[in-house]
Amino acid sequence: xxxxxxxxxxxxxxxxxxxxxxxxxxxxxxxxxxxxxxxxxxxxxxxxxxxxxxxxxxxxxxxxxxxxxxxxxxxxxxxxxxxxxxxxxxxxxxxxxxxxxxxxxxxxxxxxxxxxxxxxxxxxxxxxxxxxxxxxxxxxxxxxxxxxxxxxxxxxxxxxxxxxxxxxxxxxxxxxxxxxxxxxxxxxxxxxxxxxxxxxxxxxxxxxxxxxxxxxxxxxxxxxxxxxxxxxxxxxxxxxxxxxxxxxxxxxxxxxxxxxxxxxxxxxxxxxxxxxxxxxxxxxxxxxxxxxxxxxxxxxxxxxxxxxxxxxxxxxxxxxxxxxxxxxxxxxxxxxxxxxxxxxxxxxxxxxxxxxxxxxxxxxxxxxxxxxxxxxxxxxxxxxxxxxxxxxxxxxxxxxxxxxx
Amino acid sequence: xxxxxxxxxxxxxxxxxxxxxxxxxxxxxxxxxxxxxxxxxxxxxxxxxxxxxxxxxxxxxxxxxxxxxxxxxxxxxxxxxxxxxxxxxxxxxxxxxxxxxxxxxxxxxxxxxxxxxxxxxxxxxxxxxxxxxxxxxxxxxxxxxxxxxxxxxxxxxxxxxxxxxxxxxxxxxxxxxxxxxxxxxxxxxxxxxxxxxxxxxxxxxxxxxxxxxxxxxxxxxxxxxxxxxxxxxxxxxxxxxxxxxxxxxxxxxxxxxxxxx
Numbered sequence: 001x002x003x004x005x006x007x008x009x010x011x012x013x014x015x016x017x018x019x020x021x022x023x024x025x026x027x028x029x030x031x032x033x034x035x036x037x038x039x040x041x042x043x044x045x046x047x048x049x050x051x052x053x054x055x056x057x058x059x060x061x062x063x064x065x066x067x068x069x070x071x072x073x074x075x076x077x078x079x080x081x082x083x084x085x086x087x088x089x090x091x092x093x094x095x096x097x098x099x100x101x102x103x104x105x106x107x108x109x110x111x112x113x114x115x116x117x118x119x120x121x122x123x124x125x126x127x128x129x130x131x132x133x134x135x136x137x138x139x140x141x142x143x144x145x146x147x148x149x150x151x152x153x154x155x156x157x158x159x160x161x162x163x164x165x166x167x168x169x170x171x172x173x174x175x176x177x178x179x180x181x182x183x184x185x186x187x188x189x190x191x192x193x194x195x196x197x198x199x200x201x202x203x204x205x206x207x208x209x210x211x212x213x214x215x216x217x218x219x220x221x222x223x224x225x226x227x228x229x230x231x232x233x234x235x236x237x238x239x240x241x242x243x244x245x246x247x248x249x250x251x252x253x254x255x256x257x258x259x260x261x262x263x264x265x266x267x268x269x270x271x272x273x274x275x276x277x278x279x280x281x282x283x284x285x286x287x288x289x290x291x292x293x294x295x296x297x298x299x300x301x302x303x304x305x306x307x308x309x310x311x312x313x314x315x316x317x318x319x320x321x322x323x324x325x326x327x328x329x330x331x332x333x334x335x336x337x338x339x340x341x342x343x344x345x346x347x348x349x350x351x352x353x354x355x356x357x358x359x360x361x362x363x364x365x366x367x368x369x370x371x372x373x374x375x376x377x378x379x380x381x382x383x384x385x386x387x388x389x390x391x392x393x394x395x396x397x398x399x400x401x402x403x404x405x
Numbered sequence: 406x407x408x409x410x411x412x413x414x415x416x417x418x419x420x421x422x423x424x425x426x427x428x429x430x431x432x433x434x435x436x437x438x439x440x441x442x443x444x445x446x447x448x449x450x451x452x453x454x455x456x457x458x459x460x461x462x463x464x465x466x467x468x469x470x471x472x473x474x475x476x477x478x479x480x481x482x483x484x485x486x487x488x489x490x491x492x493x494x495x496x497x498x499x500x501x502x503x504x505x506x507x508x509x510x511x512x513x514x515x516x517x518x519x520x521x522x523x524x525x526x527x528x529x530x531x532x533x534x535x536x537x538x539x540x541x542x543x544x545x546x547x548x549x550x551x552x553x554x555x556x557x558x559x560x561x562x563x564x565x566x567x568x569x570x571x572x573x574x575x576x577x578x579x580x581x582x583x584x585x586x587x588x589x590x591x592x593x594x595x596x597x598x599x600x601x602x603x604x605x606x607x608x609x610x611x612x613x614x615x616x617x618x619x620x621x622x623x624x625x626x627x628x629x630x631x632x633x634x635x636x637x638x639x640x641x642x643x644x645x646x647x648x649x650x651x652x653x654x655x656x657x658x659x660x661x662x663x664x665x666x
Contacts, residue, residue, distance in 0.1 A: 003564050004510035005517050016505035016583075305501035307462060309515040309599070310490020312483050 028331025048357030181359025328381025
């Protein structure tokens, strides 16, 4: 068996004090879980927000009266819903001043019932005019979406034979998209021309999504890209234009505003989490300092022995620092592993519970956070030993150490 | 012959209830290589403070300490520590064995701190308790007759030497034990082995027989005498009259003042 060395001494000390070591490791583990877990969640939320901003595309959405909240939920991470205009609004909107580009979408929510594999948001869009969904789909699926086919969002469970059952009809899934971190992950996308068929299937299933008389022309929202004018000005222009046709009381959703309010919510959450983390860290550090300082008092005789045997003050500080760094590293590894196991496999669930855009960040970022978490844990362990190290660095060490004799 | 240890007007003052008092008061002491000197005196008269001043663990208020020709006060921490590690062996009054290490590792640790400098360069060492390389046949016949245990780490000179020292003090069978498993006397003997590990030129022993019975006292004192005869200067504080039979010179310390006994 190899004999003791200065390098192995700190580990012998930790090994022979299992309860003290375990207590220190647990404190560091808790701090690391809070730091790394919090940072991972915040990063994923920011990634979700960025993804949502990229997916927005429109400056203004015109929706039926009193459906603005449902439309906003569609943009973020809310539940699916069905709403539609009962008149042909798209042409009137397109003719308003300030409107640059226009496209219509139809939103139908399937059911959580035997007729459907799951409750999903069905989004009908026009590939010829769409500037919101079509570019995204094209970036990941280079084929043309045929009538009767669907493109599935990332969280949709596609059956083994490549279909999804909605209203008792098996729709072939042409492609499945990467995660966007928003409610679009829980959606299926169809051509606008497929919508009447969907309505028909829903009627046959006994749950008509839209009355048959509107099936061919039902649209849920008109998405607008302005020609540079302010979205609110354009909304006022649209209101004036459709008023001439006898239409009043439209709903307006400003995706930029939705992003801003979501960002504000996110910033508030991250701010509170950061504050909580700082307080938690300080409390943990105080506990670690107390434990290290207490251990230092218990170990005065031990340190005196090192000095008697010829250890320099630097050697003593080195022993303390290596012990605390080892505690930090072990606690850090356990904390990061625990937090990763608690967060990484449950992205979908976390996103749903938070009701905020949530997108798992990439491997490189996760690895960077792991490294940062380990550095944080080791730094915390080292910070806790600072007091002990400073005391051991006193010029006349024996005056401190002899108290233990 | 140059003195191994020399103090000149060595003084250390402390304050008690706001008033200064000299725990060590203008002490002049000289110990030559191979000389075995004992200091006796009542508790609290400055003997341990004197020893700590000699080792550089305390700084004097006045006067000087010279060990092996070097002024201890002029040494920085690294140099003073190196001196404690390589020149001085210190057996403290209280048990200072490290609870987290086995007896064997406790004895080896000073050599581990010194690094490879203390390892023999000519292969496997064969050293007696004083650290001198001698043939086994020339061991002191007065030393206890013990059966050497099987050596599992013969390739490691430090382990070999540590076992040799422990064997000389009749505690080699405890090499794998932790200090909490030892009696006070056994711990004291292990401390002596540790102090001798780096073959010191000056051995300082603060009541080395304090916890020992008569037989163990004889073993330790014969060993210390043997160490001194090997050329090491030995300075011992003791309350044990039996121990004085082995020393060359006895001094008395009273209220910080040192005088011939």
